[in-house]
Structures are given as structure tokens and as C-alpha cells.
Amino acid sequence: MQLSALFTHGPGVPGPDGEVEITGLTSDSRKVEPGFLFAALKGLETDGARFVANAIENGAIAVLGAPDVVKKVPKNVTFVASDRARHDFALAAARFFGVQPEIAVGITGTNGKTSVAAFLRQIWQALGHGAASIGTVGVVSSTGSFDLQHTTPDPVELHRILRDIAADPIDHVAIEVSSHGLQQCRADGIRFAAAAFTNISRDHLDYHADFQHYFDAKMKLFRELIHPGACAVINADCDEAETVREICAEREIRTLMVGEKGEDLRLERFERDGMIYTVRVSYGGRDYDFILPLTGEFQISNALVAAGLAIATGSSPEFVFRAMERLKGARGRMDHVIYTDSGAPIFVDYSHTPDALDNALRALRPFVEGRLIVIFGAGGDRDKGKRPEMGKVAADLADVAIVTDDNPRTEDPAKIRKAILKACPGATEIGDRAEAIAHGVAMLATGDVLLIAGKGHEAYQEIGTKRHSFSDHDVALKAVAAMPDGSGND
Numbered sequence: 001m002q003l004s005a006l007f008t009h010g011p012g013v014p015g016p017d018g019e020v021e022i023t024g025l026t027s028d029s030r031k032v033e034p035g036f037l038f039a040a041l042k043g044l045e046t047d048g049a050r051f052v053a054n055a056i057e058n059g060a061i062a063v064l065g066a067p068d069v070v071k072k073v074p075k076n077v078t079f080v081a082s083d084r085a086r087h088d089f090a091l092a093a094a095r096f097f098g099v100q101p102e103i104a105v106g107i108t109g110t111n112g113k114t115s116v117a118a119f120l121r122q123i124w125q126a127l128g129h130g131a132a133s134i135g136t137v138g139v140v141s142s143t144g145s146f147d148l149q150h151t152t153p154d155p156v157e158l159h160r161i162l163r164d165i166a167a168d169p170i171d172h173v174a175i176e177v178s179s180h181g182l183q184q185c186r187a188d189g190i191r192f193a194a195a196a197f198t199n200i201s202r203d204h205l206d207y208h209a210d211f212q213h214y215f216d217a218k219m220k221l222f223r224e225l226i227h228p229g230a231c232a233v234i235n236a237d238c239d240e241a242e243t244v245r246e247i248c249a250e251r252e253i254r255t256l257m258v259g260e261k262g263e264d265l266r267l268e269r270f271e272r273d274g275m276i277y278t279v280r281v282s283y284g285g286r287d288y289d290f291i292l293p294l295t296g297e298f299q300i301s302n303a304l305v306a307a308g309l310a311i312a313t314g315s316s317p318e319f320v321f322r323a324m325e326r327l328k329g330a331r332g333r334m335d336h337v338i339y340t341d342s343g344a345p346i347f348v349d350y351s352h353t354p355d356a357l358d359n360a361l362r363a364l365r366p367f368v369e370g371r372l373i374v375i376f377g378a379g380g381d382r383d384k385g386k387r388p389e390m391g392k393v394a395a396d397l398a399d400v401a402i403v404t405d406d407n408p409r410t411e412d413p414a415k416i417r418k419a420i421l422k423a424c425p426g427a428t429e430i431g432d433r434a435e436a437i438a439h440g441v442a443m444l445a446t447g448d449v450l451l452i453a454g455k456g457h458e459a460y461q462e463i464g465t466k467r468h469s470f471s472d473h474d475v476a477l478k479a480v481a482a483m484p485d486g487s488g489n490d
Helices: 048-057 067-072 085-097 113-126 155-166 179-183 211-225 241-250 297-312 317-326 354-367 386-397 413-421 433-443 472-481
Strands: 024-026 036-040 062-065 078-081 103-108 131-135 138-141 144-146 172-176 192-197 231-235 254-259 265-273 276-283 286-292 335-339 345-349 372-376 400-403 449-453 460-463 466-469
Touching: 024 085, 036 048, 036 085, 048 062, 048 067, 062 067, 062 085, 067 078, 085 155, 103 113, 103 211, 103 297, 113 131, 113 138, 113 172, 113 297, 113 317, 131 155, 138 155, 179 211, 192 211, 192 297, 211 241, 231 241, 231 297, 241 254, 254 297, 265 297, 276 297, 276 317, 286 297, 286 317, 297 317, 297 354, 335 472, 345 354, 345 472, 354 372, 354 386, 354 449, 372 386, 372 433, 386 400, 386 413, 400 413, 400 433, 433 449, 433 472
Parallel strands: 024 036, 036 062, 062 078, 103 172, 103 192, 131 172, 192 231, 231 254, 254 265, 345 449, 372 400, 372 449
Antiparallel strands: 131 138, 138 144, 265 276, 276 286, 335 345, 460 466
């Protein structure tokens, strides 16, 4: 594609140089090939301007960057100056790859993004659409799945994925949009037909300056990325719902309020029957009853946000609520792994924030006749303030707490556990995660419930700078198989 077509507003693209033919684009100098545009973007740990020479050596024929980067670019290489280089790079990626699914939906919030995206994908598929979801558990569609490094991939990878799945053919896609992805403009250039806000609680304060900055990063989806006339689906039961609605009103974005306080899609009642719920909702002056085969009251909220998005993008309410009866939980989200021979269920969940752990434990309490046992830790090189808060949640809501290692990364695991234990003094400390799971499983008796929290779908554990193969799900199955009374029951 011609360089001038990638930057239609022409930031710094002079005359004939704008007709340079670009064969690819990247912000990683190691991935540059002949004919590429290199985006010299400034990050937290390094500055892409340092690698301009390497990019040119590898074949870059154009460089995008802040105006002062020009001094690092030789005159025989076209320089594109931009005060919003990340934004312009994302738009260039969107133009370069061109094609996107007809309907794209963005989902943001602290908790629930993955479940909402998975439920929405399943609803669309049940209604006959080619549908996919992109996020924490990777890219999932009816034709297969693959993992991603980030919840919201970098713009080049994201727009390449959108082009490829559109050819699958996928015409509907649900995209988790993280605060990092929003702040770094990774989702800029996506033509969102609708967006959703699930909730917000403490997370990622190792990256964002404070909670307000974290919230503001989330709000970029509504302030900038979805267009007037599009629809925002908002969880009306969260404290920030009215603030989000006001932001949308300023930009003439339609809103669909969902939940027990929802004015548009209202949860009228629900009853638990074993591990499923019977639910009644009202929408458009009509009541709808359906069975929801999911564990945990918080999953009702996630499912209704997904239903709201399906309706907001043109699906029939009657068919949407009928499709709810076939929903399956997302991988690693309140996953029921196995029953022990004593009948004790074991769950794996991704809950790695205080609010998510609180929701998970409260969701499981109705199933407990004996003890509610939780195994959890906290990630290293991440928001340290979460650690005592998670410890307090476990102390308040679980009968037995086992504190172990999550992904310690480059921090001392013992110090992470110590920070948690300060607020959870009665907990058992077992650093080795496999040993902790084996210990928790061995404790289980009739009436008990075990929650293994924090890593969910992850098939690895990050220790130091390396990833080691590790699955809570697989380790739990092995621990049950090793029990003296047998191999458990699926």
C-alpha cells in the first residue's frame, strides 16, 4: 500500500515521498523486513527511537514517530511526524489490512470481559452467525482457536487477525479491550458497532498512576472509539454506571442499561437449582424466562451484558434469550474441574483481583455444606496493593485459606505471600503451587468445596523471566487421582 494511503491526513508526508510503496509495518525493529514502515514508539521501559538505525538496516523505508525522532532518520528514508504516533500507527494498521468483520463489539471493565465475550460469541453462533471472540483466552471461533500474548494485541497483530477471521468467514466479533490496550491505542481503527462496560475495581495500579487514571483509560472506549449513534451496554448494578451513561450522553451514544437496576434489560428474578439458575428478565415491555446453565450469580450479570450486546447489534430478543440456555462458561472462568469420590467439587477460576475473588467465593458459598477452601496467591511485578486486600477477602469469606505462589515473575515469592498473610493470618502457607493444590485436595470431605483461584485458563507459571508449563486444572486432576479413595468423578 502507498504510504500516503496509510496516513490520509498526511502528517509529515511530503510530495513524492508519500508514494513510497509499503509492504508491511511494525513497531518492533527485529520484525522489520524490506519495504516496511517502522513505528518508533515510546514505551515505559524503552523508546523505539533507539532502534531506528536497526530498523533501517533491516529494510525499513519509512519511519513514523514523534517530531523529534526526525534527527535519527537519514534523508533517504521517509519520515512521518506525528504528535499521536500510537494512534496514527493503529489507524495505519487498520488501513493496511483493510477488512474487518461487519459487526465488532468492544468489551471493557475489570472483571467479566472474557465471560461476556465468550457468551456473546456463543449467542451469535446459535443465531447462525460466523462469530469469534478475541481476548485473554486467545482467539476463539467455530473454526478453531489460538492463544495471544496480550488480552488486546498490538495494532498490527489485531488488525491482521480481524482481516483473517473476516475471510473465515466471520462477520461478528467480540473483542476484550483492556485498559493497557486502550491507553496504548491498540484498538484504535476498529469500527465498533457497540461496546460494553461490565464493572470496575482495583487492578493494574502498577501501570496506571491511580484508580482515576485506570477508570479514564477504560472510558476511552466510550469517549473516543465508538461513534455517535452506536450503542453502549452498561451494567447498571455497578457504582460507576451513571458516570458511564453521562459520558455516552455527551457523545450521543445510545445506552442499554442492564441488570437488577437496568431500565432497559431488567433482571426480575432468579432462583438457583443445583448448579443452574432459572431466570426471568424484562425487555421491551415483555417478560422472558430461561434456564442459565452457569455457576455463580455474577455470571448472570455477565450473561445479561452479552444478551444486551446481541440485542444492540440487531439480534431478536426472543432468540437471544432462547440461546442463553446453551451457554458454556469461558475457559478458566468458574470451571468445574471434577468431583472427588466424597462428592466435593473442585473449581478453577481466574479471579486475581480482590473483587473477583470476593465474587467467586460468594458464588460458591451456596454449594457448601462443610468448608469452603480457597487456594490463591498474587502476581509479582504487579499492583502490590491488591495483596492484602485479597488476603482479607479470603479471611472473611473462606473457611480455609491456602496462600501459594501465583506468577511471582521477578519478585521474591515469599515476600508476596507475606503481604497476603498479613491480612489473612489464619491461612496455611505453601509456596509450591502443585503442593498447595495437592494439600487442598487431600483436605476435601463430603460437603466441602475447593476453589483454586488466580490463574484460570493459564497453562504456565511465570517464575523469574521464564514460563514453566503448569495448569491448575491438570494438577487438580492428578491430585484427585492420587487420593486413596480413587480417581474422582467428572
